[in-house]
Each structure stands twice: as C-alpha cells, then as structure tokens.
Amino acid sequence: MKKIFYFVFYLIIFLAIITRISTFYSTAYYIPIDDCHSLNFIDDSSFKDLFFTFTQGANFLPLYRIILKLIYSFNNYNWNFILFKIPSLIFGISSIFVFYQLINKLFKDKILITSSLLLFALNYNLIWNSTRIKPYALDILLTLIVLNTAIGLCQKYNKDSISLKRTIIYTLSSCICIFASIPFIMVTEISWLILFVYFIINKNISNIKKCIIFQLFFSICLIFEYMTYIYQMKQDNQLKSQWINQGFYYTPDSFNAFNALIHFSFFDFFWFDNDLTFKLPDIVIFCYIILFLIGTYKCIKPIFTKEHDFSGLFIILPVYFTVLLSFAGLYPFCNRPIIFLIPIFIIITFKFFNYNSNNKYFKIVANI
DSSP: OHHHHHHHHHHHHHHHHHHHHHHHHHTTTOOOHHHHHHHHHHHHOOHHHHHHOOOGGGOSOHHHHHHHHHHHHHTTTOOOHHHHHHHHHHHHHHHHHHHHHHHHHHOOOHHHHHHHHHHHHTOHHHHHTTSOSSTHHHHHHHHHHHHHHHHHHHHHOSSSOOOHHHHHHHHHHHHHHTTTOHHHHHHHHHHHHHHHHHHHHTTOHHHHHHHHHHHHHHHHHHHHHIIIIIHHHHHOHHHHHHHHHTSGGGOSSTTHHHHHHHHHHTGGGTOOOOOTTOOOOHHHHHHHHHHHHHHHHHHHGGGGSTTOOOHHHHHHHHHHHHHHHHHTTSSOOSTGGGGGGHHHHHHHHHHTTOOOOOOHHHHHHHHO
16 A cells, blocks of 8 residues: 555656646747736836836736846846746746645545645646746745644644744745745744744743744834835735725625635646636535535644644634635735635645545545
C-alpha cells in the first residue's frame, strides 16, 4: 500500500508540473487585456510610481509590480512576454509542494492526502493562473505558506519557546510580503490571532511576547502600506463600486455568493468555463454548503479534545473572515479575488471525509 501511495503521489506531482509547463508554453504569447494594461503601466512608470501610485491598469500591490519591472529592465526594456509569466509559473509549481506539506499536517489518511492533492494539482483554474502576469499564483502560494507555518508552530510550540532567530525570520519575511498580497495580509492576521489565543490558553509567556513583537512590526508596515497604497485603492470609484456590488450581502440569491468559489474549486477540476456568470444549480450549492458546514464542525471539534488541536481554525477562519469583509463591502466574494481560498475549500471539503474507519475500500468509495 505504501508503494502504491508513493507511485500515485509522484504521478500527481509529475502531471501537475507537466500541465502547468505545457499550458505556460501553449499560452506563452497570449496576453489577456488585463495583463496588457499591467505591462503598459510597468513600462510607463518609475520604481517610485510602482510603489506609491495606484492605477486600474495594474491594481495589485507594489512588490509584484517591482518584480515585473526588474524583469523588464534586466531584459534591456524589450517586450519578451514569456519572461513576465515565469514568476507565476514558479509560484504555481511551488504551491503544489507547500499544499502537500499542509495536508500532511492535517490528514493522516493517505487516500485523503492523495485525493485532495489531485484536486489541487489538476484544478485548471490554478493551472491557468500559473501562466498569468497577474499575481494570483503568488496569492495562493503565500496563503499556503502562512497556513503551513502557523499550523506547524501551533503543533510544535504549545509549550516550547519559538527561537529568536525564527521570530526575526517570520517577522521580516511577513513585513516584506505585506507589499505583495492582500490575501496574505488577511490570512496572516487571522493566523496570528489564533496563535496568540492558543499561546495564552497554554500560558506560554515567551511565545506571547514574540507574538506581540511580530504584530508590532507587522502593524507598522501595514499602516505604511495602507497610507501609501491601499487607501488609494479604496478611493478609486470604479474599484469601490465593483467591490461593494460584488459583496456577499449584495447578491439577490444567497446561494450565488458561493457559486464562483465552488465552481473554481471543484468544477474547474473537470472543465474551465470562461463565462464568469456561469451559475451552478441551487441544489448543488445547497448540498455543498451542508457539506461545508459539516467540514467546519470537523475542523472545530478537535479544539475541545484533550490535545486542544487548533489546526482546523487556521483553515476555516480565513473563509469566514473573507465573508465578513464582503458583508461590510470591503472585499469582493467573487471570481478572481477569492481564488486564494480554493485550497482552503478543498481541505474543508475533505475534512468531511476525515472519519475513523479501518475499511480502506469504504474510504476509497467515499472519496470518489
């Protein structure tokens, strides 16, 4: 059984890398109109403009803009489009391995691990966004890194103290990534809050102090990023209208808010529909919401056991926090802005099947 698992695992990894590379080369010189606007802005702007100026043409955070500008300058300011897609390809392939590390921390059953990895590795939406000039693949990678790191700290340092070296590395890298991804900011703050509460419950004074130090520097950088860039995003009328109108509360049918994410997470495993107005039947959305709620319960349940396992909270709270922001009209719960939640939805869904059974055939049938 162990040999079969490793064979399937390496086969999935191989297929995941091949599909991303083949899609990368087959669409090497296909540039969507949004990406063209981004490149035009990169061409016309100085490094200072890239860091401090918001524009609809490239409405993502400054660090990724600077990465694209560096590629452009190192290429002697020539338009070699394939070079601009290489960062997304690297981020997309890297996310496969980080996702595998994450599910290894959450699942012990090898069938659950291979099933969830297969769904993540061959999801066409994730494959497609590994070939874009936009930073969606980076959002997913950073989200997975944060969750993987936070759950690792939670499992390893309930009583032990996190070293000063680790604290410095986590703090510096997080402060830098603030300028790369809004989803990273959201997931990091949620993960920090869970860790902080966890260390308080375990009366780990040393780690509580380190959490406070981390949050102090993180907040300073976040305030700077808000004042120099995110505030401009909030003041843009077109973006403000789009984010408010695509808020969770705004949808006339409560099922429709989950439509895009469920479509992206699961149905794009089988096909890719370019029509973002595609709607799944209400019964499908309803059944998935029930499954999602049961998965949520299974994430929360281990907290009340003797082990006080908080790992599930790191998975479910980013989803509910995003929904809360959407209710407030602060973040749109639709289409591309919620792509970073795809791996989280996959994990919560497979939590539903995380049962105790020694019957391997029953597990296989249930996962299918």
